[in-house]
Amino acid sequence: MSLLVKSQNYTLSGQVLDSASGEKMIYCSIYNLESKAGTMTNNYGFFSITLPQGKQTLRISFVGYKSKIIVFDLNSDINYNIILAGASNLNEVEISAEKVERIEQTTKMSSVSIPMKQIKSLPMLFGEVDVIKAFQLMPGVRPGTEGSSGLYVRGGSPDQNLILLDGTPVYNVSHLFGFFSVFNADAINSVELTKGGFPARFGGRLSSVLEVNMKEGNMKKFKIEGSIGLIASKIAIEGPIIKDRWSFIVTGRRTYLDYLAQPFIRASQPWNSNRKTGYFFYDLNAKTNFKVNDKNWLYLSFYNGKDKFYDIEKPSQYLYDGNIYEEEYKNELYWGNNTLTFRWNKKINAKLFRNISLYNTNYKLNSEQLQKSIKTTDTSVFAEKYGAKFFSGIRDYGLKAEFDWSPRVNHSVKYGGNIVQHIFSPGATNYSIKDDYVGAEVDSMVGAKNTYCLENALFFEDEFNLNSKIKINAGLHYSGFLVKGKYFQSLQPRLSARYILKKDWALKFSYSRMRQYLHFITTSSISLPTDLWVPATPTLIPEISNQVAIGFAKTLKNKYLFTLEGYYKNMENVIDYKNGASFFNNQDDWESKITTGKGWSYGLELLAQKKVGKTTGWIGYSLSWTNRQFADLNNGEKFPFKYDNRHCATFVISHEINAKWKISGDWVYSTGNAVTLATVKYRRDPNSNIYSYNQGIDFPDFGFESEIQTYSKRNGFRMADYHRADISLIKTVKKTNYEYAVVLSIYNIYNRVNPFYYRIGQNGAGKITVQRIGLIPFLPSITINFKI
Numbered sequence: 001m002s003l004l005v006k007s008q009n010y011t012l013s014g015q016v017l018d019s020a021s022g023e024k025m026i027y028c029s030i031y032n033l034e035s036k037a038g039t040m041t042n043n044y045g046f047f048s049i050t051l052p053q054g055k056q057t058l059r060i061s062f063v064g065y066k067s068k069i070i071v072f073d074l075n076s077d078i079n080y081n082i083i084l085a086g087a088s089n090l091n092e093v094e095i096s097a098e099k100v101e102r103i104e105q106t107t108k109m110s111s112v113s114i115p116m117k118q119i120k121s122l123p124m125l126f127g128e129v130d131v132i133k134a135f136q137l138m139p140g141v142r143p144g145t146e147g148s149s150g151l152y153v154r155g156g157s158p159d160q161n162l163i164l165l166d167g168t169p170v171y172n173v174s175h176l177f178g179f180f181s182v183f184n185a186d187a188i189n190s191v192e193l194t195k196g197g198f199p200a201r202f203g204g205r206l207s208s209v210l211e212v213n214m215k216e217g218n219m220k221k222f223k224i225e226g227s228i229g230l231i232a233s234k235i236a237i238e239g240p241i242i243k244d245r246w247s248f249i250v251t252g253r254r255t256y257l258d259y260l261a262q263p264f265i266r267a268s269q270p271w272n273s274n275r276k277t278g279y280f281f282y283d284l285n286a287k288t289n290f291k292v293n294d295k296n297w298l299y300l301s302f303y304n305g306k307d308k309f310y311d312i313e314k315p316s317q318y319l320y321d322g323n324i325y326e327e328e329y330k331n332e333l334y335w336g337n338n339t340l341t342f343r344w345n346k347k348i349n350a351k352l353f354r355n356i357s358l359y360n361t362n363y364k365l366n367s368e369q370l371q372k373s374i375k376t377t378d379t380s381v382f383a384e385k386y387g388a389k390f391f392s393g394i395r396d397y398g399l400k401a402e403f404d405w406s407p408r409v410n411h412s413v414k415y416g417g418n419i420v421q422h423i424f425s426p427g428a429t430n431y432s433i434k435d436d437y438v439g440a441e442v443d444s445m446v447g448a449k450n451t452y453c454l455e456n457a458l459f460f461e462d463e464f465n466l467n468s469k470i471k472i473n474a475g476l477h478y479s480g481f482l483v484k485g486k487y488f489q490s491l492q493p494r495l496s497a498r499y500i501l502k503k504d505w506a507l508k509f510s511y512s513r514m515r516q517y518l519h520f521i522t523t524s525s526i527s528l529p530t531d532l533w534v535p536a537t538p539t540l541i542p543e544i545s546n547q548v549a550i551g552f553a554k555t556l557k558n559k560y561l562f563t564l565e566g567y568y569k570n571m572e573n574v575i576d577y578k579n580g581a582s583f584f585n586n587q588d589d590w591e592s593k594i595t596t597g598k599g600w601s602y603g604l605e606l607l608a609q610k611k612v613g614k615t616t617g618w619i620g621y622s623l624s625w626t627n628r629q630f631a632d633l634n635n636g637e638k639f640p641f642k643y644d645n646r647h648c649a650t651f652v653i654s655h656e657i658n659a660k661w662k663i664s665g666d667w668v669y670s671t672g673n674a675v676t677l678a679t680v681k682y683r684r685d686p687n688s689n690i691y692s693y694n695q696g697i698d699f700p701d702f703g704f705e706s707e708i709q710t711y712s713k714r715n716g717f718r719m720a721d722y723h724r725a726d727i728s729l730i731k732t733v734k735k736t737n738y739e740y741a742v743v744l745s746i747y748n749i750y751n752r753v754n755p756f757y758y759r760i761g762q763n764g765a766g767k768i769t770v771q772r773i774g775l776i777p778f779l780p781s782i783t784i785n786f787k788i
Helices: 116-121 131-135 257-268
Strands: 009-018 029-032 038-040 046-052 054-061 066-074 082-084 091-098 111-113 161-165 188-194 208-214 223-228 232-242 246-255 275-293 296-320 323-347 352-376 381-408 411-435 440-447 451-465 470-483 486-500 506-516 518-521 532-535 543-556 560-577 594-610 615-630 647-656 661-670 678-685 690-693 706-711 722-734 739-747 757-762 768-773 779-787
Touching: 009 054, 009 381, 029 046, 038 046, 046 054, 046 352, 046 381, 066 082, 116 131, 116 188, 131 188, 131 208, 257 275, 381 532, 411 532, 451 532, 518 560, 560 615
Parallel strands: 009 082, 161 208
Antiparallel strands: 009 046, 029 038, 029 054, 054 066, 066 091, 111 188, 188 208, 223 232, 223 779, 232 246, 246 275, 275 296, 296 323, 323 352, 352 381, 381 411, 411 440, 411 451, 451 470, 470 486, 486 506, 506 543, 518 532, 543 560, 560 594, 594 615, 615 647, 647 661, 661 722, 678 690, 678 706, 722 739, 739 779, 757 768
16 A cells, blocks of 8 residues: 655745845845746745745845855745845855846746846936936837937837836926936835736836835945935935834935026126026935834835926115116926825735835926016005916825735735825916006916816736746736716736747737826927826726737846847827817816827837846847827828837946946937928918918018918928937945945937927028927036945
8 A cells, every 4th residue: 555645835935135234125036946936026025935845945036136045944834034145044055146037937028127236327417317217228118309208118108107106106207397307316226117018916007117116224234325416416314223123214316406507697687686597306205114023014105306497586676767666576387296105014924915005196386477566656555466376286195905925836916906086186377467557456267177086996916837838927907987977997908928938938928908097288298397187087088008019038148138029009099189279278178178099009129138247238129110190180190109210229338347447338229200390381461461482582571471381291200310329437436434436427429419309490592491409419427426
């Protein structure tokens, strides 16, 4: 008689931590060398892996850290925190070589990540490190206009990107009209962009998800780091409140453009010492992390950022014609974001992890103009006062619950839901006029009222192995949106699959259906604070997209990641302004200015990336087509989207020469943007009603006259191709108690005049010409970074 004994499974769970700071390692790879089973830490550094009883060997790897092998006998469930590059109580062997996550082991596709160390070494515009600009160098991502921090992902527009700071949506991520993002690199732990193959836990946008995770504060020791640049300085302070139990981090950044500009403004207006004009922006991040016990962690994170432009003339008096006059003038424009997030992580048991988040996010714009004049006589006071205030914004109150469950080997489940109260302020203007001379006084409000909406979502996703070659992530996302008595709802299936071919090449496939309940109204290619967030309504229904992608992936020599992907995406109910409509005509309701249509985007993307070693970087290329079609625009005919760039290519490299010196550079190329230009001009003599057709000569001088321009087909003209090269040289000096680095960056090395926009003009012979207007020439900058 024989006795069959069924193997018992046990679970190893815990967190992966940085040995120097205690920071949790997000998306760290844990791989079992015997069974070839693997998992990754989640957004909160937690992992759970179920394995057969007995001797097991795990390899733990994270980009930029030395990989580690842990060998142990598994005879019961174990709760264990893995410390990378540190000591451990288990039997462990350290591997000297760095390794990256093997991309063919996962179902994940159409997603890219860049280590923060690599982002900080890239050439910088004005010396400012910008995580969003780093992702603009990836295939499938377009920056929009020269120098901007906008993201146009696979033919989508900026509002179709879900940007999360510690899981909280941020609605305006631009400073300085789009030239910088709101993210201070010194406050960031990790960042990842998903362009397609969206897991079921994501919803609410059509084109991408950018996850930005803040640092949690050093649990071991106090640290101070910062930088001094040409236009801004920043500082970060972090450390333990209770060592290994409670930590904090505070970071701040501010420009001094307003102070730098003041001498030039005063020199240009020496007669007006009371007038003050300037612009600045700032960011403030703060976070605290408290470990209640081995199963519970509490977090509180905060962000506040603001841009402000001001032109103010202080009250001044002067004597004229025997009377005293006092005048005052003010023009202010300021906008910014606030977020506050409370998070509770709980390890319920070895296989189940829960996160609950409560958050508030608020984006607001305020514009105020005031002009006041007071005339004083012996017997009376006469005043003139003209004012206007414009304000708009969006505020969210959200509650989110997420669960990670690992029921058995090679099987993980995520499920949860959220509910969000949106408060939209689409834009309203308050006018006030007081004129004692004519006895008039007006105070009125014009524009749309606040709109209250409720959005909710539920999701379930299941990742499992069918066999040693096939791995599947299947899920379903349900969402609902209540606005003006109308309830929209949607079921959105998601599927990602991986099949292992010969020599460990992976064939991957994904399908995602997405729905978006928010619209973004913009009149410009740059990020202006007057761009408005508005809700879907019974008239302007939610946007929908379907995206399919197929591709190949491979990790080469444990150092290089290679992906080749083709995708097709269609979009319905995308929006644009009607012909002749604009933001400034706000006596009409905003819904009457908008038209809806559809769009398509398809293409091929290639990425070869090296994340570890002394030399890192990537080569990217994309071939794509993007079109739009609206019944009310371009005679109903299909036309190319403005950022329909047929070819885009990037080359990025960073090399550590030695312990002190590092050099990095990039080269960028893309086909020119599609724009609409005037092709014919007419002028009319008001006395004779005769129109004169411009055929390339000067018009006769009719005196007071009107002009009519005829435009080509929408986006029927192509700008010149865009290309530039940048370089950065870094010297780091380390002392016993501190270190500093001097960073020299040169933007646009060969001074390429890339088109920012085109202007119709005339040459010396009176012929009509199309003039290319550039924005950023050869531009060197220097920054000093320091750590204490």
